[in-house]
Amino acid sequence: DAGVIQSPRHEVTEMGQEVTLRCKPISGHDYLFWYRQTMMRGLELLIYFNNNVPIDDSGMPEDRFSAKMPNASFSTLKIQPSEPRDSAVYFCASSPGYTGELFFGEGSRLTVL
Amino acid sequence: DAKTTQPTSMDCAEGRAANLPCNHSTISGNEYVYWYRQIHSQGPQYIIHGLKNNETNEMASLIITEDRKSSTLILPHATLRDTAVYYCIVRGIKAAGNKLTFGGGTRVLVKP
Numbered sequence: 001d002a003g004v005i006q007s008p009r010h011e012v013t014e015m016g017q018e019v020t021l022r023c024k025p026i027s028g029h030d031y032l033f034w035y036r037q038t039m040m041r042g043l044e045l046l047i048y049f050n051n052n053v054p055i056d057d058s059g060m061p062e063d064r065f066s067a068k069m070p071n072a073s074f075s076t077l078k079i080q081p082s083e084p085r086d087s088a089v090y091f092c093a094s095s096p097g098y099t100g101e102l103f104f105g106e107g108s109r110l111t112v113l
Numbered sequence: 114d115a116k117t118t119q120p121t122s123m124d125c126a127e128g129r130a131a132n133l134p135c136n137h138s139t140i141s142g143n144e145y146v147y148w149y150r151q152i153h154s155q156g157p158q159y160i161i162h163g164l165k166n167n168e169t170n171e172m173a174s175l176i177i178t179e180d181r182k183s184s185t186l187i188l189p190h191a192t193l194r195d196t197a198v199y200y201c202i203v204r205g206i207k208a209a210g211n212k213l214t215f216g217g218g219t220r221v222l223v224k225p
């Protein structure tokens with residue numbers, strides 16, 4: 001199994017631009033999570049889905065952030081417009097059922113200038 | 114979910130057992146203890162979890178005290194590749210949602 005696949009691995013953009021991060025979960029996993037990691041705030045849960053349905057988006061920082069999961073094998077996290085404070089590593093994770101065993105991708109490192 | 118307290122950092126000698134403590138004094142009866150680690154520049158990795166019995170797998174052992182207010186993750190023979198941040202997480206029942214909330218963790222440095 002290829003594991004959770006995220007793209008791009010690195011993204012450098014300018015303030016005000018739209019950013020789209022992509023995630024392919026492990027096949028058969030019905031939970032998908034988006035986390036953000038910064039030095040100041042550590043690992044924060046942004047949103048998670050169950051069977052493609054958003055269950056809890058209370059961690060999404062503001063309306064500039066949106067996440068979708070159009071099917072079981074793909075999810076996006078979009079930031080529009082981006083700001084320098086959005087610079088972070090964004091992780092996607094998936095899990096098979098309610099196990100607490102999350103499988104993380106390698107992350108997308110976003111730098112907003 | 115119950116809050117956990119871990120030392121900020123600790124050093125371990127290569128080849129020796131590494132014992133990582135975690136306090137979770139407010140844990141409730143139906144909350145599990147999970148351990149993850151994050152090696153530099155990688156995503157977090159699941160290690161082990163338990164409810165009240167001690168658990169062992171190919172990576173580590175988890176010892177939970179009888180009152181469940183603390184636990185210890187044991188890496189039996191630490192290697193340089195075990196250098197990472199280790200997170201102890203207490204996770205609630207299904208009704209609370211399938212969340213995993215990471216704290217600050219313990220930064221473990223394995224030295225030759």
